[in-house]
Amino acid sequence: MSSEVKNRIEEQQRVDAVIDEINIKEEKLSSQIAGLKENVVELRKNFWDDITVNIEESDDIIETQESIKQQAALLSEKERYHGKIGQELKTLNKLKSSPYFGRIDFIEDSELEKDEIYIGIASLMDKNEEDFLIYDWRAPISSLYYDSSLGKAQYQTINGQIEGEIALKRQFIIRQGQIKGMFDTGVTIGDHLLQQALGNNASTTMKNIVATIQKEQNKIIRNEKSSLLIVQGVAGSGKTSAALQRIAYLLYRYREELNAENVVLLSPNPLFSSYIANVLPELGESNVTQTTFLDFLKERIGKKFTIESPFEQMEYVLAEMKDNQDVARMKGMDYKSSLDFKQMIDQFISYLNEEAIQFRNITFRGDMLISKEQISDYFYSLDKEISISNKMELVSKWLLQELRQIQRLEKDKDWVLEEAGLLDKEDYVNAYYESEEQEDIIDEEELLRREVVKRAFSAMRKRLKRLDFVHISSTYKKLFTEWNPSVVPEGWQEICKQTAADLSRLYLTWEDATPYLYFKEKLLGNVRGRSVRQLIIDEAQDYSAFQFAYIREIFPYTKMTLLGDINQAIYSHISKENPLVPEAGIGKVERIMLTKSYRSTRQIVEFTKFFAPGGTLIEPFNRDGDKPLIIKLSKQEDIKERLITNIQEFKDKGYETIALICKTLKESEEIAQLLHGRVSIKQITEETYAFEKGILVLPVYLAKGIEFDAVIIPDASDEHFGQESDRTIFYTACTRAMHELTILSVKEPCRFIKEVQTDKYEVVE
Numbered sequence: 001m002s003s004e005v006k007n008r009i010e011e012q013q014r015v016d017a018v019i020d021e022i023n024i025k026e027e028k029l030s031s032q033i034a035g036l037k038e039n040v041v042e043l044r045k046n047f048w049d050d051i052t053v054n055i056e057e058s059d060d061i062i063e064t065q066e067s068i069k070q071q072a073a074l075l076s077e078k079e080r081y082h083g084k085i086g087q088e089l090k091t092l093n094k095l096k097s098s099p100y101f102g103r104i105d106f107i108e109d110s111e112l113e114k115d116e117i118y119i120g121i122a123s124l125m126d127k128n129e130e131d132f133l134i135y136d137w138r139a140p141i142s143s144l145y146y147d148s149s150l151g152k153a154q155y156q157t158i159n160g161q162i163e164g165e166i167a168l169k170r171q172f173i174i175r176q177g178q179i180k181g182m183f184d185t186g187v188t189i190g191d192h193l194l195q196q197a198l199g200n201n202a203s204t205t206m207k208n209i210v211a212t213i214q215k216e217q218n219k220i221i222r223n224e225k226s227s228l229l230i231v232q233g234v235a236g237s238g239k240t241s242a243a244l245q246r247i248a249y250l251l252y253r254y255r256e257e258l259n260a261e262n263v264v265l266l267s268p269n270p271l272f273s274s275y276i277a278n279v280l281p282e283l284g285e286s287n288v289t290q291t292t293f294l295d296f297l298k299e300r301i302g303k304k305f306t307i308e309s310p311f312e313q314m315e316y317v318l319a320e321m322k323d324n325q326d327v328a329r330m331k332g333m334d335y336k337s338s339l340d341f342k343q344m345i346d347q348f349i350s351y352l353n354e355e356a357i358q359f360r361n362i363t364f365r366g367d368m369l370i371s372k373e374q375i376s377d378y379f380y381s382l383d384k385e386i387s388i389s390n391k392m393e394l395v396s397k398w399l400l401q402e403l404r405q406i407q408r409l410e411k412d413k414d415w416v417l418e419e420a421g422l423l424d425k426e427d428y429v430n431a432y433y434e435s436e437e438q439e440d441i442i443d444e445e446e447l448l449r450r451e452v453v454k455r456a457f458s459a460m461r462k463r464l465k466r467l468d469f470v471h472i473s474s475t476y477k478k479l480f481t482e483w484n485p486s487v488v489p490e491g492w493q494e495i496c497k498q499t500a501a502d503l504s505r506l507y508l509t510w511e512d513a514t515p516y517l518y519f520k521e522k523l524l525g526n527v528r529g530r531s532v533r534q535l536i537i538d539e540a541q542d543y544s545a546f547q548f549a550y551i552r553e554i555f556p557y558t559k560m561t562l563l564g565d566i567n568q569a570i571y572s573h574i575s576k577e578n579p580l581v582p583e584a585g586i587g588k589v590e591r592i593m594l595t596k597s598y599r600s601t602r603q604i605v606e607f608t609k610f611f612a613p614g615g616t617l618i619e620p621f622n623r624d625g626d627k628p629l630i631i632k633l634s635k636q637e638d639i640k641e642r643l644i645t646n647i648q649e650f651k652d653k654g655y656e657t658i659a660l661i662c663k664t665l666k667e668s669e670e671i672a673q674l675l676h677g678r679v680s681i682k683q684i685t686e687e688t689y690a691f692e693k694g695i696l697v698l699p700v701y702l703a704k705g706i707e708f709d710a711v712i713i714p715d716a717s718d719e720h721f722g723q724e725s726d727r728t729i730f731y732t733a734c735t736r737a738m739h740e741l742t743i744l745s746v747k748e749p750c751r752f753i754k755e756v757q758t759d760k761y762e763v764v765e
């Protein structure tokens with residue numbers, strides 16, 4: 001018997017033994033959980049039986065409350081335990097099918113015997129709870145698997161560095177408890193498994209990469225020191241994958257202090273959120289809060305304003321560039337994305353400390369109670385050294401006090417008695433009991449009057465507490481209508497005119513939304529995201545310097561990871577001062593670059609790198625496919641039939657997700673219309689929250705972060721992608737393809753294709 005066969009038999013025997021252990025554990029836990037379940041049901045059913053309810057004396061009330069609390073605590077403890085066992089059972093179930101994916105034999109320098117370390121998605125102890133049958137991929141020793149080759153190696157623990165030697169490194173593919181593949185490897189993680197993982201068809205949800213994490217990705221995943229980690233990685237280099245593995249790692253590493261609720265992931269759109277939603281549960285972790293920056297802003301700004309989405313802004317920009325009309329808005333976009341504008345707002349706020357804040361009159365039943373002038377006088381009589389937001393709190397306290405006095409006077413008015421007549425019977429009874437309890441004798445009418453006034457003023461009290469007496473939008477508008485800043489950008493007057501008009505109709509453009517919120521929170525104070533301990537921002541290249549500075553201000557104590565690719569900055573007007581660019585002047589940061597692209601075949605990467613700015617740095621992973629195909633058509637009318645043929649060819653090759661990526665939503669609607677009745681096509685819009693396999697048509701900005709088996713660009717003619725600013729859009733579209741890329745062009749193909757060496761693609765005329 002060859003040693004290879006012998007090894008395989010032995011390894012399968014070990015797999016079988018581990019699965020036996022898992023079965024025993026599973027049985028034990030299942031009987032525990034069944035007992036617990038009964039226990040919880042029983043506890044819930046008899047919740048009140050074990051509590052003696054006595055509310056005669058105040059001491060009794062306290063005792064009753066105490067006993068309810070204890071009972072509730074017992075119940076929630078049991079429920080928590082039940083949940084924990086449920087989670088363990090789920091993990092065991094996953095391990096049963098594929099207990100591990102890697103093995104290293106490590107001989108520590110100070111020891112003679114080798115340790116056989118088997119690595120899987122979670123750890124498993126033997127029945128005596130003494131030895132690890134499986135090590136969690138996040139355990140310190142597991143880093144050897146990702147970082148080191150055979151020979152001398154070391155890993156970090158909290159107690160320092162452990163040195164030794166790796167004598168064996170083995171990879172497994174185990175499915176349904178059977179070893180399907182087994183490879184010994186000298187290098188870090190051999191190409192073999194990765195080739196397999198990358199050669200598959202695209203799926204509608206992202207997969208975890210735990211078995212094949214690459215060394216440079218592992219640096220991102222296990223980075224613990226940096227409070228700001230910035231990852232610039234080329235398209236398909238595994239940024240999103242690494243980000244999700246990193247979250248799983250942090251949740252494990254800091255499991256005592258970090259919960260899923262303390263981690264927030266900002267992603268580009270809801271479709272993307274659903275695309276990646278599976279990864280963490282697959283790794284046995286709960287999903288973290290995922291939101292888009294648009295939703296984040298909407299929640300803080302409130303419903304009063306309509307906020308333009310970044311995609312609407314994008315559509316607008318693309319349309320404008322074509323028609324070249326609205327220069328002012330384009331200039332405004334540039335300026336409002338910059339730190340200069342943030343500085344201008346700060347100066348405006350200093351000016352507001354002296355004068356000009358707009359307040360609202362406080363009226364009640366048509367009468368003026370406190371005028372805006374009175375509020376303004378009070379505000380400006382306060383010490384200038386106190387911050388504006390703190391002064392607002394003082395004004396609120398003062399107003400609430402005034403209101404109390406007004407309330408007292410109001411209660412004797414005639415309308416109060418009339419309204420009292422409308423109170424419910426229950427209110428009367430309550431008033432009666434209350435009057436009995438009062439030491440000073442108050443008659444029932446007095447009590448009813450008090451009740452009516454209290455109710456009538458309650459909404460106003462709430463508004464005053466929320467600082468609603470400040471007219472934020474009209475104060476902000478003054479920045480654009482009355483105030484004279486010392487330094488202004490080119491075209492300022494026109495920018496002012498447009499912004500003031502938008503504010504009047506309660507509309508915030510995407511470029512205005514963050515500055516407005518920044519301003520609002522400077523005046524009213526902001527709710528800092530203290531509970532957020534880790535913030536991960538994917539597609540970070542699409543955030544402007546202003547937006548990022550705002551995020552830094554509201555999360556002052558949060559550790560951040562930014563991942564992006566400056567070559568995919570499709571909102572080109574914000575690429576200056578972009579946080580991903582090293583010169584952007586952010587404080588202490590750690591930067592990691594990923595240059596290897598895993599998504600696309602070598603042929604696609606070699607094609608796209610020609611028009612990626614700084615593309616020489618991009619390295620393809622060694623996976624072969626066909627060269628990209630450029631189809632030159634002589635007239636627009638030919639697009640339809642050509643698309644139908646191409647789609648069919650891709651379907652015949654077995655591809656399941658075929659995406660027609662367009663420049664704009666408008667174009668994608670036209671293509672969907674064109675193919676209607678001939679091809680079953682799904683159109684993806686901003687409102688699409690999950691996608692299915694099939695033939696899809698979508699604008700490039702919605703394809704961000706996602707990948708497809710085959711991509712067709714329906715119109716890459718020079719007329720369509722004719723501006724330098726289209727470069728990143730075109731690059732992003734092409735790099736969504738995993739296996740095949742076909743580009744159609746009517747007449748001349750765009751300038752970017754012309755930059756590519758001609759042997760890197762095939763042409764069909």
Ligand SMILES: Nc1ncnc2c1ncn2[C@@H]1O[C@H](COP(=O)(O)OP(=O)(O)OP(=O)(O)O)[C@@H](O)[C@H]1O
Pocket residue numbers: 194197198207209212213214217233234235236237238239240241242564565568598599704705706707735
């Ligand atoms: N170590 C790895 N093992 C297996 N697959 C990997 C690995 N790294 C990346 N991939 C695969 O490569 C593809 C691209 O990864 P991912 O989407 O994370 O890249 P990205 O850098 O975020 O891309 P983009 O910026 O273009 O959206 C995915 O299919 C992912 O599963």
